[in-house]
Amino acid sequence: DIQMTQSPSSLSASVGDRVTITCRAGQTISSYLNWYQQKPGKAPKLLIYAASTLQSGVPSRFSGSGSGTDFTLTISSLQTEDFATYYCQQSYNNFPITFGQGTRLEIK
Amino acid sequence: QVQLQESGPGLVKPSGTLSLTCAVSGVSISRSYWWSWIRQPPGKGLEWIGETYHSGSPNYNPSLKGRVTISVDKSKNEFSLRLSSVTASDTAVYYCARRGQDLESGYYYMDVWGKGTTVTVSS
Numbered sequence: 001d002i003q004m005t006q007s008p009s010s011l012s013a014s015v016g017d018r019v020t021i022t023c024r025a026g027q028t029i030s031s032y033l034n035w036y037q038q039k040p041g042k043a044p045k046l047l048i049y050a051a052s053t054l055q056s057g058v059p060s061r062f063s064g065s066g067s068g069t070d071f072t073l074t075i076s077s078l079q080t081e082d083f084a085t086y087y088c089q090q091s092y093n094n095f096p097i098t099f100g101q102g103t104r105l106e107i108k
Numbered sequence: 109q110v111q112l113q114e115s116g117p118g119l120v121k122p123s124g125t126l127s128l129t130c131a132v133s134g135v136s137i138s139r140s141y142w143w144s145w146i147r148q149p150p151g152k153g154l155e156w157i158g159e160t161y162h163s164g165s166p167n168y169n170p171s172l173k174g175r176v177t178i179s180v181d182k183s184k185n186e187f188s189l190r191l192s193s194v195t196a197s198d199t200a201v202y203y204c205a206r207r208g209q210d211l212e213s214g215y216y217y218m219d220v221w222g223k224g225t226t227v228t229v230s231s
Contacts, residue, residue: 001170034217036154043203043224044154049217050210087154091216096169097144097156 002026002090006100012108017078021103023071023088032092035064035073038102039084048073049091083107110134112204112222120198120229126191130204130222137180138162142207143187144218145178147200155200159207160187194229201226 003026013019023033031051036044046055048064051071061076075082088100116128130143137143144159158168160178168176177190191198206220 032215036218043205043221044218045221046217046219050213050215053210053213053215055217055219089154089218095167096171097159099154099156102153 001096002029002092002094002098004088004090004098004100006086006088006103008103009101010104010106012106013078014108015078015080019075019078019105021073021086021105023066023073023100025069025071025090028068029090029092029094031067032090033064033066033071034089034091035062036087036089037082037084038087044087047086078105080107110206110220112206112220114202114204114222114225116225116227118226118228120194120227121231122195122229124194124229126189126194126198126202126227126229128189128202128204128225128227129186130188131184131186132206133185135206137185137187138182140209142167142216143178143180144205144207145189146203146205146218147198148203148224149197149200157189157191157202196229199227199229 005024007022033051035048038044052064063074085102085104111133113131120126142159145157160166166178175192180187201224203224204222205218
């Protein structure tokens with residue numbers, strides 16, 4: 001299995017802050033990395049795929065970068081609606097599909 | 109608009125079989141997508157259970173040790189999950205999702221999710 005490790009596990013920030021979440025894969029996965037946002041009691045929502053491609057309808061303050069084993073999700077200016085848990089997921093041609101453990105983004 | 113909706117018993121007895129169905133609307137299940145199941149234990153992260161294509165050829169998470177079966181019913185435009193020999197550790201919110209592919213880049217992603225259904229394993 002490809003292990004996905006996110007850091008930090010939790011993060012406190014204020015509206016307007018720039019925030020970066022990191023995801024590291026246990027082996028190289030090229031750019032086969034997706035990011036999801038999950039709010040309490042809701043299903044995950046796709047934000048970014050292929051490491052850096054913004055899903056249709058997702059605000060441009062979200063961006064992703066990286067390739068190989070190290071990836072980042074950046075929110076350029078936090079909005080109230082961005083406080084949620086974020087998951088990375090590898091989509092490399094390798095089963096099982098695996099997710100990071102999640103990063104909980106809280107209001108400071 | 110593509111929508112997925114999970115349904116099934118919310119309570120399953122230990123050693124029993126968990127059975128869930130995901131109804132697909134807005135797209136034919138025979139289109140070129142993988143139809144997936146993911147679960148989330150209370151307060152924990154996401155675990156991929158497995159997926160199937162409309163023609164069969166399912167892929168499963170080895171961690172579930174042969175307890176999983178995912179199948180498609182094209183006539184009803186739905187797919188199903190069966191998980192046998194359940195224990196309390198199978199208590200979770202179960203999501204169905206569509207795994208699609210960006211035709212230009214070839215990358216896969218889960219772009220449509222159901223709202224999830226809570227399954228509790230308890231006597």
